[in-house]
Amino acid sequence: QQIQEDLNKQFFDNLVNFLRQSHSDFQEKTPEWTRGMKSREIPTAALVLGVNVTDHNMTFRSLSEVLQNNITPYIALLEAKDCAGIKNLMQKLMGQLMNCHIDEDSLEDEDYVQVSQKRIRCSMTCLVNWYESATKKTNSGTPSKRTSSSSHGQYPPVVVILKDMESFSTKVLQDFIVISSQHIHELPLVLIFGIATSPMMIHNLLPHAVSSLLCIELFQSLSCKEHLSTVIDKLLLTTQFPFKLGEKVLQVLFNIFLYHDFSVQNFIKGYQLCIVEHFYSQPLSVLCCQLEDAKMQANALSHEQCENVRRLPSFRRYVESQMSEKQIALLTEDSCLKETVKELLEDLHVYHENYVSVLRCLHVFTSFLPKYPLGKQIRELHCTCLEDRVWETEEYESSLQLARMLNKSDLVTMLQQCVEIFVSSSGKEFDKIVEKLKEFLTQFQNLEEEAFQEQDVSVSSQKELQKKTDLYHLQKTLLELKESRRSKKLTKFEVLRFEVVDYIDSLVREHLVPADHKTLHEVVYFNTASFLREHLNAAPRIALHTALNNPYCYLKNQALKADGGSISNKAPDICIAYRLHLECGRLINLVDWLEAFSTVVMAAEGPNADAASSDQDDDIIHARFIRAVSELELLGFIKPSKQKTDHVARLTWGSC
């Protein structure tokens, strides 16, 4: 658990840093802009943030931090849920602004002559807690505050951030804008709207009279997809984190992201959950750490853990491929096993380092191709590589073919670009494990030179063609040209061949499917997609339906086993009632339902029931029916209806 917490933290820090970075450029713009603003209207910045509302908290927090540091304005952050009426809004605003004051003043109070006076005011606001500060009426508060803070040199603007513009009620918003526009001379106010949908929203929410009081500038934030791809770049495709995700799990996470919510935060939550589950359920996850630590851990393995290692399917495969005496040693002696485990772990580590760099390289190649047969984003490529052997897929074939077709000089420049990217990344992140990279590079350079030479040749031949005019020479030059063309073809071929070599070399060697070919991959890969799907993206209705329709799934009793669509009459009461209700239309007559129910139940008890006690039986069945029906009502399948006496309305339709 310790390791895991560390990992979690590390990973989180990284993430926060990254998010900061990605917002920074856009944040830099806004402060500058707020500083520049001076006009009669209320300056307003509309930030178009996209639908992933949950990710915006971070943005706003860092935005207010940046503003605080750079321009000394007082910042209030308003949320729609706190501002049901204009009064609440004002109270919240005042409360937050007062608090801002206190923070600032305590830092810089030695600069002031009127410290004492201000102190009193501040201490007063300190003393009276939220209640009192909230009850302070806005009209008296606003101007006085401004005069007190105007000694901050040039008038610092007061920034009000409205986090979720869409959920504000129009009336409150309009009133607030109108009121603050009246005070704009004494109180330099800047509004920042956070908009999830589109800037059209402002005009829908505000009538012309109000929106004319605003001076709006639009700012666009990065789309969530770009966020995701950077997150993936930073998290999944580094060797920094020993923990990896399997292909299926990744697919599930991407699906949730792309088809459900676009929320990076949820993606991270899923990732976190994977980490927790991996370290919780997999006994060998102790080995999932940096290489040196992992080796230490491997030395300290207990006998039981060694047994666990032996039980791993990938390890078994490895053992089977060994010589017989080695096999025995591996299976019986712990020390031998530990040595092998260390080797294997190192192997795995090397494999990961190579994998990432080659994957990047391949991505650069394929992302230049038209139609992107292997996918546009690096995550898609990553998934295909994890899923199966890449070189066996059709897409890979077609991308190879496309690469062959595309052999023009501009491709060469593209290749060069790739190499540059690749060199920079390999120089930064890896300590050169594969000498191959350099080999590639020299090959590329050769290519370039040759291309130049060719160009020279062709140019000169062209010139020659223009010069010589008599037949003999013409024939000769044409022949030469032909020759040179052939040679040109050959050099083109070289590019091609080069590529093929490149592909085959790097792919066959390093792009192997982890699950298939790497021993001990269970230690670092988490691949239980069903677990994720169950706990993150649950489907309560399906669970209810199966439980009601087919109780055998849960209650393993032979009597409940039913074939096909029918249900056994020995099922729990609620299942029978549910089954009968499925056969009805929109309204259900309770009497008929009761009768059908009692028929089924009687048939189930038929053989041993006596006619004598039927009256009491009847009552009991009635009671059981009542229980089943009220349970169905609690579950939301039916509701009492007033349309007809003693009827209930069905709230679901069809047969589910």
Place this chain on the structure above:
Amino acid sequence: LAKKYKEDKMSNLVEEYFEAHSSSKVLTSDRTLQKLRKKKLNQQTLHDLLRKAPLAYDAEIKMLNQQHENLFSKWMLQLHLGFNIVLYGLGSKRDLLEKFRTSVLKDSVHLVVNGYFPSITIRSILSSITEEVLDHVGTFRSPPDQLEFIIKRFKEDSSLELYILIHNLDGQMLRGEKSQQILAQLSSLPSIYFIASIDHINAPLMWDQAKLSLYNWLWYETTTFGPYVEETSYENSFLVQQSGSLALSSLTHVLHSLTLNARGIFRLLAQYQLENKDNPSYPGLPFQDFYQQCREAFLVNSDLTLRAQLTEFRDHKLIRTKRGTDGVEYLLIPVDDGTLTDFLEKEDEAV
């Protein structure tokens, strides 16, 4: 292929919906429970009867519960890592949560919220936190203020830990947007751990993106097949005698404490209503006509006494007055016809 299959299924679902709602006419038989001549059971007898009925598949249900109980330690770990746990599936999850509470949480501060309880409010939940957990005396103006206070306290004091177990988070009273918002904000505090259960099929509709991210749910399927004893005991079923509308026993009780004349007045009204029961547009008895009839039967002697009498009825919710479009006051007894007939029969016997 799978996608296509899914699409097929989707379109089927849509068609089924329109099929179900295509005709406004509903074909069901006209039989009613009234004609079944079966006495309505009340809550107590129902309970007794059900106790007699054996619970089927005891052993298997125990097995299921055992499986769920094995997850307890995992839940604790996940709760401490900032997730909250929500349980879904068929069957009451009350016993399971109780077991969790008694076995795992017995030494720590925890709060149990019965969401199925019809008079629970968000304010009472918050008050129990402030008063019993935080030992704070004093009142708050509104739940958001209270929430703010709680958040502040929990942020200041990192040693505070609180487990909140909610049975039926989708209960009638907690369903509202406001209460869910407040609960979500509570649950997002790192030192408050939530475990909740939901039962309603549309429970997830309560939560939007923002709330979901605050809640940070981990879903666990815990199908128990247990009977919803506590949960449905508050569910006013239409087959059980309803406490909401006037039942026969309460009707007779009230009337027995009245004077003879008052009883006569009520009888008159009841008879008149029963005579008109087949007329769907019957608006009730106009006051003037009623006064006339009462006078004729020597039950009242002035307009004023009748009005006083009617006020008393109204206080006991025995009658309802409605003003018609013509401005005339109409009188109605808000009791269904069957009960009224029974009542009149009983009265006849008594006389």
